[in-house]
Amino acid sequence: MTALPSSLGAVDPTSDRAVFRQIADQLREAIDRGRFAEGEKLPSEAELVEHYGVSRMTVRNSFSMLQGEGLVRAEHGKGVFVRTRPPVRRLASDRFARRHREQGKSAFLVEADAAGGYPQVDSLEVKEEKATRDISTRLGGSVRRVLVRRRRYLLDGRPVEFATSYLPLDIARGTRIAEPNPGPGGIYARLEELGHRLDHFDEEIRARMPTPTEVKTLQLASGVPVIHLIRTAYDTEKRAVEVCDTVMAADAYVLSYRLPAT
């Protein structure tokens, strides 16, 4: 029973609750109560082994619980730290409003400015592909090949969002939309110039754990889910002119919508 800086309690080996859960409970509560501040290092495995008189695997099991809950982050060779919350991006439902496009800014830049962060876009890829069944359905059902635009957004150097846009070839081929940089106001501005006046967007939102690919692309810590948003843009002719599939680091986003009560 060494004197740990936080003076954690003891565990009851005869309890129904597994020892590693009891240890996790105590650490969780200490974090919640602020005994360990954001970014602060927790006691090392060796210290907890000695304090609780348990095996190292038991302590590691506790840490892995807390990691799964997104409470802590382990750094090889350094220690286990209380996770810090990154600055969040607030996505308002008016982010695609025409008035923003007319100022020549893309939705991402508008948001980043508001949040005061430093925005970047990378891994830009533009090409033609065969549409999946799902994308084809969302685009109206008769679309076979599509123009695909992939890009990753970073805020203050940290990747936060990975987006893929799909557009019917008869609309996008040979236009500025098929170029890496579509120009001021983004592809929505170009669509309107091409005569597709936008009417509304449908957004579908899911949340789930990331795939290993997404963990790499978004550099996600364990215990951080992703928000999966699929947006379909419709023009005033009721035609679906774009599907945008977006995967966002859930700890970096708050989505915000306004619904009429009528």
Next chain:
Amino acid sequence: MTALPSSLGAVDPTSDRAVFRQIADQLREAIDRGRFAEGEKLPSEAELVEHYGVSRMTVRNSFSMLQGEGLVRAEHGKGVFVRTRPPVRRLASDRFARRHREQGKSAFLVEADAAGGYPQVDSLEVKEEKATRDISTRLGGSVRRVLVRRRRYLLDGRPVEFATSYLPLDIARGTRIAEPNPGPGGIYARLEELGHRLDHFDEEIRARMPTPTEVKTLQLASGVPVIHLIRTAYDTEKRAVEVCDTVMAADAYVLSYRLPAT
């Protein structure tokens, strides 16, 4: 190298990638390819130990990775199974439309009917409490005490959502809203009868891993995040008349919004 039903490959102990990751990769790919169907049992730990020639902890480590990704679910004494996706509830942005209230149905029942499931509401609790700073701010800043309505929603017997509504006392006290069953059309219908004609709702959406309490309340499997939705209802006088804090099992929901392009 026993003949496993799925004939998984071998691992390379000299590889940079940890053995338990390689095993997890192979199982993940087998699941993705449909070699193991939804709900199907994976090979037991003992079988994989023999197949790969590794220790049991290594296999368990692989399983725990897949569990964290929400891909599989372990059942004590039975085995490890590919997770089945529950029926999802699609929450449309018109779910609070007046026309639904006027039919005397609450939003949850309207949705459940559409999905063909069997809806239930339980752990109903109605009482007065001191407002937290956050709730007070959302209700306009000057509210000290609030009426609190807590309830849990179940679909086909499975808990899917836990919601807490906060209403200013000067609006709700002594009305039908303060009773466990607020009557046809729910509390929004009562608010309108009380002269608070609803104008719009603001919704804030986050996704994160559940707290231990939420895991219990929603009976969440590991690797399932929650969607945290905070809705504020405004009447035509621009007054916030209700804040509803909702935690949903993310694997049971798809949220859907329609945004005007203007």
Next chain:
DNA sequence: CTCGCCCACTTGTCTAGATATCTAAAGGAG
């Protein structure tokens, strides 16, 4: 003083067990 090596400390990975508990099916008592 600076650079590079070494060392202490940390987490990551893996082994080889032991015991507990849960499940489901088989078998025996009534």
Next chain:
DNA sequence: CTCCTTTAGATATCTAGACAAGTGGGCGAG
């Protein structure tokens, strides 16, 4: 036939230790 017990097989928990690998500070060579 029904009900209880047994048993095999499954996961859950825990121990004790080993080696690998990343981090950062100290120290000695130059």
